[in-house]
Amino acid sequence: MTILNSKAKMLTASLLLAVPISAYAADQGETEQAAERYAQSASGEARLITAGASGISSAAAGATGVKAAGASLTDSLQGGFDVAATKLKVPWSMQFAGDTVYITQRGGGIVEVKNGKQTVQEVRTKKALRVVGEAGLTGFVLDPNFAKNKYAYIYHAYEEKGEGLNRIVKVKLVNGVWREQKELVDGIPGGRIHEGGRLAIGPDGMLYSTAGETDRRELSQDLSSLGGKVLRMTTSGKIPKDNPFKNSYVYAYGLRNSQGLAWTSSGTLYASDHGPSGAPIPGGGIDATGRDEINVIKPGANYGWPLVIGNETAPGLTPPYYVNGEQAIAPSGIAATPDDKILVATLAGQSLKEFDPIAKTMTDVLTGEGRIRDVAVHNGRIYVLTNNTSGGKPGPDDDRLLILK
Template structure:
C-alpha cells in the first residue's frame, strides 16, 4: 500500500505544472502573435500610402497659411491615359488644346458629346528631360481671324538647353507655319517656368524660371527668373517697365501660374526652395526678391508675397480666377487650393485623391479643368487625367 502511494506521488510530480515550460510556451505564443501583428501593420501602412491616406508632415500646410479643411465637391474625369499633360487652353468652338511634356499637342473634340482626342502636332525638337520639355500653350484672342496658337518649350542648341516661344497656325487640325516669337530664354533640367497666357490687354505674358542659376533672376539682361510681356509678333510693348525689354517683373525662382482678377490685377504662383512657396500680386517693374529674400523675409526695395507656405511645400502650378477666388494646383501638395484674394482665406480640396495637380483653367461652361501630373518622375505613378470640377461646390 505504501509503495502504491509512492508511485502515485511520483506520477503526480511528473505531470505537475512546470513554470519554466509554461513561460516558454507563453513567450512563443506572444512572438508568433507579435510577428503577425507587425506584418499586418506594415501591410496596412503600404496600402495607406498607395491610397494617399498617409501624408508626410512636411506636406501639411504651414500654420501661417491657416488652411481650412473642406468637404470634397463633385468632380468628374474628362479623359484619362495622357502622358504628363502640362497646359490647357480652350478654342472659341469650345474644343480643348492640351500639351504633353514629351512634345505632343492634343485637341480634345468636345462637340460630339463623348470626348475625342486628336494629335495635332508632335514637336520633334522638344528636349524633355526632368522638368523641361513642352509646357505652355496659348490661343490668340483673335483666333477666329488668324488661327494662331503659341507654344513654349525647351530644346537643345549647341549642347545647351534653351526655351523659346513659337507661334503656329492651326489649320485642318494640324499646327503649321511655325514662327519663333521669342528665343534665348535660359533653360535647364529644372526651373523652366513655362506658363504663357494672353492678358486682358491683349499682350502675351510668359513665366520663366531661374534655370538653376539663382542670380539670373536679378540680372536685368537675362530672361530667366522673370515674367515677360510681349506683343503677339514678339515685339516689345511701348509701356513695358524697362524700355526695349520684354521683362515685366523679376526676382522669380520658378513661377508656373498666372491669372488676372476682374480688376485686371495679375497674380502668380511661384515655387520656393523646398518650402516658402508664394502667391504674388504682380506689379510692373517690381523685384520679387529671389534669391535675396524668400517667404516672409522683407526688404524695402522688394515685394513680399501676399501668401506663402512657410516650411510646407505646395509646389504651386497653374492658376485661374473666378470672382474673388484664386484656384491653384499643387504638385507636391497634391491638392487643389482655393485662395480668397480679398479675405486671404485658404482652402484645399482632393488632397492625395488624384495625385499631383498641374494645370487649372476655367472652361466656357464656367467649370474648372485640371490636369494631373503623375507620370513626370515625381510622386506615385498613376494615370494622368483631365478633371472637371464644379467651382460652385468648392
C-alpha cells in the same frame, strides 16, 4: 465649401480611349524634392474631416485658413468629378475653343479632346523639342481670334550648341498639325529644372510668359537675362513701348520658378512661384523648405529671389502677397474665378486649392488625386489636369482631365 476626395465614389463620364503615343518621346524623369516630404505629411496639414462615402468633406480651421464668407464658384460644387480625358502623358497646359479642349504634353504633341474623342496632334517646330527633366513642351495659349485664324503660342525647350534653352513660338493649326509660323523670343535660359513656362494673354492683349531661373539663382536679379522673370510682349513678339525696362521683355523679376498667371476682374495680375525646396545652396548651405508664394505682379517690381525668401524683405524689393508656410506645396497653374478667388494647382501639395485674396487664406478644394499641374475655369466649370506621370504615382488611367461637379 465642398472638398472633393477620390477615396469616395465618383461620378465618371464615359472613359475615353487610350491616347496614342506622342509625336515626341516623353521624359517622365522630373523630380521635385518636396513632393515626397509633402506626401508623408499631407493628411496632417490639410486636416480634412471626411463625410463618408459621398465624397464630401470639410476643412477644419487651421494651417490652411478659413475661406471668407460669401457665395463662390467652389461653394456650388456638390462633390465628385467627371473624367473628360485619360492616359495623358505629362500634361502641362490646357486651352479651350468652344467645347474643344487642347492640352500640351511635355514630351511633345497637343491632345485635342473633342466630342468624346482624344487625338494627339503633332507640333512641328523649326528647332527640335528638347525633353530633359522639367524641360519640354509646356506653355500654351490660344490667340484671342483663334476661331478665325487658328493661331496659338507655345513655350518649348530646345538645344543650341549643347546648351538647353527655351523659346516662344507662334503656331497655326493646319489640317490637324500645329506648324510654326514665327519665332517670337528665343534664348530664354533652360536646363533640367525651374523652367517656368506659363503663357497667358492679358486684358491688355499682350502675351505674358513666366521664365524660371533654371537653378541658376543669380539670373533672377540679372536684368540682362530672361531667367527668373515675368516677360511681356505683343503677339507678334515686339517689345511694348510701355514695358518698365527699355528695349526689354522683362516685366517683373526676382522670381524663382513661376508657373501660374491669372487676372482677376479688377485687372490685377497674380502669379504663383515655387519657394526653395531644401536644395544645396551654391557656395555652401541648404535652402529652407516651403515658402511658396502668390504674388501680385506689378511692372518693374523685384520680388527678391534669391536675396530674400518668403516674408523676408529689404529696401527696393516687393514682398510676396501671400506665403504658404514651411511645408512645400509647389504651386503650378492658377485660375481666377468669377468671384475673384484664385484656384491653385499644387504638385507637392497634391491638391487643388482656393486662395482668397481678401482674407489671404488658402483652403483645399480637391484632394486625393495626386499631383495637380493646371486648373482652368470654363463656362462656369472647373477643369483640372493631374500630373502623376511626372514625379508621382500614376494610376491605370493617369494622367486625366477632370471636370469638378
